[in-house]
Amino acid sequence: MLQGDLPALLAMTFRTVMDRIHDQLAADGFTDVRPAHGFAFHFLSHRSGATAVELGEHLGITKQAAVQLVDELEKRGYVERRPHPTDRRSRLVSLSPRGWACIERVVALTRKVEEDWAGLVGEDRLTKLREDLVTFLGDASREQTVTLRPVW
Amino acid sequence: MLQGDLPALLAMTFRTVMDRIHDQLAADGFTDVRPAHGFAFHFLSHRSGATAVELGEHLGITKQAAVQLVDELEKRGYVERRPHPTDRRSRLVSLSPRGWACIERVVALTRKVEEDWAGLVGEDRLTKLREDLVTFLGDASREQTVTLRPVW
DNA sequence: AGTAAATGGTAAACCAGCTTGACTAAAGTA
DNA sequence: TACTTTAGTCAAGCTGGTTTACCATTTACT
Secondary structure, three states, rough: OOOOOOHHHHHHHHHHHHHHHHHHHHHHOOOOOOHHHHHHHHHHHHOOEEOOHHHHHHHHHOOOHHHHHHHHHHHOOEEEEEEOOOOOEEEEEEEEEHHHHHHHHHHHHHHHHHHHHHHHOOOEEEHHHHHHHHHHHHHHHOOOOOOOOOOE | OOOHHHHHHHHHHHHHHHHHHHHHHHHHOOOOOHHHHHHHHHHHHHHOOOOOOHHHHHHOOOHHHHHHHHHHHHOOOOEEEEEOOOOOOOOOEEEHHHHHHHHHHHHHHHHHHHHHHHHHHHHHHHHHHHHHHHHHHHHHHOOOOOOOOOOO
């Protein structure tokens, strides 16, 4: 192991990070969150008060699947729903205190990973790595839509 | 877009590469392959003649799921099965000519991606990027098992 | 050699997380 | 006012896995 082409290395590295964060999250009592939830959290943390349809569009899933996901997150106490102020068909979804606590934990754990990596290769190389990835994505986005979504 | 923490960048970059390879593969007539198949192909290309159980272990799925996957790949002409020479319970799975053609195409497309990336940031930085990822994986493998498997 | 345990594969039921398609009710628009 | 669009619901179905149980063969042990 510990070799292979660049795409494989990217996949393994990402997988490793996800496993690590997932495990530590579980140790902190957040046992019922899947990676897909993380993307929902991230979206909701930036625009608190989104509709299920908007969430679905962002995650690249149907509105039905999005509603189902929100149902689940609501049942587990991570999000809250309230009636839309002007549109009586709609309901606004936002993070609950527990949801905020979870995403803050994820941010902290992510930062810790980056610190560890900086310790291994140095701030300088890590910065360049980040820049390079952004460069690749910028190049790709000329012909493809670049999204942050479940990988496969 | 085109920002975010390092794990998100890794995910987006990987996803972008996979989408690109998947699309180009489809353009070459390999329309019925999923990413998970790629891992099976990679495994089989290195040790031609593996059992379904071994494949399952490598992919991190049950043997039943592995057999199902092989059934599918056989039906689509990517792998062949022959009786195991010494163990009459078992059957050996290996890549068919079409399977080989597919994986060779994947290798070529992957190489093309890496060339494009080298063109964007230079051979030198790309090499360092690769080294850094290997470093991260090496570090992680002290406490976790690092595997090349579906990401989530 | 004889028997028990392990192993490769099969069969069937089930499940999660999505999809498609048809629908209701509210909102926007001509 | 009438038509179209939109947010969400309901129900059925699919995919890619899992669990449980099983058979047949091989391997290990005495």
